[in-house]
Amino acid sequence: MVASQHNDDWSQKKVFTTGEAAKVCKVSQQTIIRCFDSGRLNGFRVPGSRFRRIPREELIRFMRENDIPIESIGSDRKRVLIVDDEPEIVSLVTDLLEGDGRFEVRSATTGYDAGMETERFKPHLIVLDYMLPDINGNIVCQRVRENDQNGDTRVLCVSGAIEQVEVESLMQAGADGFLKKPFELRELVDRIEGLLQIPSKQG
Secondary structure, three states: OOOOOOHHHHHHOOEEEHHHHHHHHOOOHHHHHHHHHOOOOOOEEOOOOOOEEEEHHHHHHHHHHOOOOHHHHOOOOEEEEEEOOOHHHHHHHHHHHHHHOOEEEEEEOOHHHHHHHHHHHOOOEEEEEOEOOOOEHHHHHHHHHHOHHHOOOEEEEEEOOOOHHHHHHHHHHOOOEEEEOOOOHHHHHHHHHHHHOOOOOOO
């Protein structure tokens, strides 16, 4: 009997047993069964048996509805980490990207928190403010690049007051792009789409 299953393995599954759904959601199997039987979690029963099965799309819907992180299921949404100490900007960009439907978003307000979230969240892209309360963005870039596990992580730096020489040092530190504040939200999405090489929703 296999004791555990790595998170990556869930990404290929189309249908889950109640036991597998419980592991993904980090709840007891009885909780999943109760949700299934009460109609909160939809699925089907295996003909001629009492076994319940839950389609992948339904499990993702259930997880989102109950604020359960969906990266454990191998979501196809791109993970974006916003690092900025201005709450209005974090809120604005988070609402924009989450409303888009293609992104899963987390945020951090300091360079230290950005490092912790990068380890936990493993973002595909970091939107990084250059001027943070504790350290500058180029230090965050260097730390991201020093970890081989972040090899595919893209870094888009943003800042208002910054000299060209500082932009160049950011790029040398490992940033993949720079966007000057204030910026249009559509411009931000365009840059994110370009860096992550995903098709534009603008038709």
